Amino acid sequence: MSEVKLGGLSKTFDDTVAVDDVTMTIPNGAFVTLLGPTGAGKTTILRLIAGLERPDQGDVTIGGRSVVNDTPAQRNVAMVFQQYSLYPHLTVRDNLAFPLRSPLLKTPEEEIDRKVLEVAEVLRISHKLGNKATNLSGGEMQRVSIGRALLRDPSIYLMDEPLSSLDAKLRSDLRIELKRIQENLGATLLYVTHDQIEAMTMATHVGVLDNGRLVQFGTPREIYENPVNLYVAGRLGQPRINVLPADLFAGAPTGAKSIGLRPEHIAQGEGKASRVKRVEHLGDQTRLHLSLDGHDIVTLSEHHTTIEPGDTVAIQPRNPLFFDASGARIA
């Protein structure tokens, strides 16, 4: 495992800027998540590190050594793709053994057998080893694909939305499994997702991307509690942060254009009166849809609230976030 550094990395496809001057350090043993919507450049960053794309500018160093001129094989990275992950003409066993049989590793067959069984055990696919890769469910395919990466001892694991095509139950199971494996191995892992739960729960660090630029990099907590701008603030949190004009409440700092209120930033009981439009009982939480001077606000209430649509709730901000006209955070 090694530290991976990106320095001023840029990549343009035809007219589209995919990655724009990204500088980032992935510490040894860290679980780094890249978060952003489709087209933000997450996958391109993975491909640049893997060597599947050549950067227009900038440098990638693995363990202190620049690898931009190395082939993917020489970089010794492992990658899990979003789909098309398994070689369809091979069995599950041969799929798992494929990287070990490469000219790079040339592992003896008995060691391959041992390692394959070990990983198959961990991922609970031992009974499927003889199957054709095509003869698996989506979840099994993706587990084999993760297993293929885990069999190696690469500098870094790169994962491109590995869980996105799975159903919710399997996704949450594998999420926990993956985090456990990463901790046990002390592996360095760069994980691309647009799922904020995956980003929050697994990562030691989160990088938020917007149009190819790295907007903020920090621990999930930092990103959630101290977003640098409105864009970052909007990427995390369920329900989403409420963005309202700053002058709606008193006490906004000078220059503030908008105020960002997460549910925990809204104190109920005192302040301005708002009308309850709808109450959603989700089981583990209860959401209140409020209307304040024509602005919609979503916040949380306690489980067994008796509030009903039509009621009035007084609210006021509590340590909210303030943003200027450009969306940058000012307080």
Next chain:
Amino acid sequence: MSSYSITEPSSRQKWVAGSLVIFYAVITLLPLVWILTTGFKSPVDAIAYPPKVMFEPSLEGYVNLFTTRTRVSQEQLEALPPPATWYEEIVRNRDMVIAGPSRYGERFLNSVIIGFGSTFLSVFLGTLAAYAFSRFKVPLKDDLLFFILSTRMMPPIAVAIPIFLMFRTLGLSDTHLGMILLYTAVNISLAVWLLKGFIDEIPREYEEAALIDGYTRFQAFYKVVLPQAATGIASTAIFCLIFSWNEYAFAVLLTSGTAQTAPPFIPTIIGVGGQDWPAVAAGATLFLVPVMVFTILLRKHLLRGITFGAVRK
């Protein structure tokens, strides 16, 4: 219990469709049956009118196909020792003796060498070219692909005269190499276009995964792309073989001895001692066998969809 389904055809529809298919099959197979049976008829039965459906099978056609014979007088025939083999006996019944083997075997072998040689070369070069066109940024890619296809926009025989002159100058006339190169040149456009379609459908992610798994570009091509392109390669090979195996016009024009293939040779059999239709039919029957065997061997690859289900879209 009767169940109704809008996707499953009714038994009446199946019956009509089945009958149409059988009717069409009978029409297309009839000439083949004629060739097959004529090969086993005696020369008299072969030209009988109305044609004989029931006849006494004879191997005379096949014996005549593989031998050259000389007519001898009755006295000479009686002076000979009794026939040693069954085929000598057949020949002697016609007042002839076997003078030696015919050239059919050689011509057949030429067909095998040239047909399979050019098929291999077309598919080999076609796969490499198709892979390059499919995966790499080739300058003027579209123009090149159009140019390759344009070689098939007229019948190849239209350029017979320049090719004839070219072959004469280069010393390629009546050589195996010359015919292999010629048939490859004709087939390669088909091979490139067919195979490019197949390779285009193989997601790049497989090769990228192999590159990351520690393989070189060529190893990834060899271990990941080729097995998945097997279907395409097999069907392309069949098309190429059928063309070069059956090609007649160039073979007549450019080969006469050493490299003559079976198609121009078979009609010449008829001239040897009267109209020997059974021998011609026997030659044609045997000529069908290799392509049939090749097609049957590769048949399962013709069914598309080996990777079907591997790809979650």
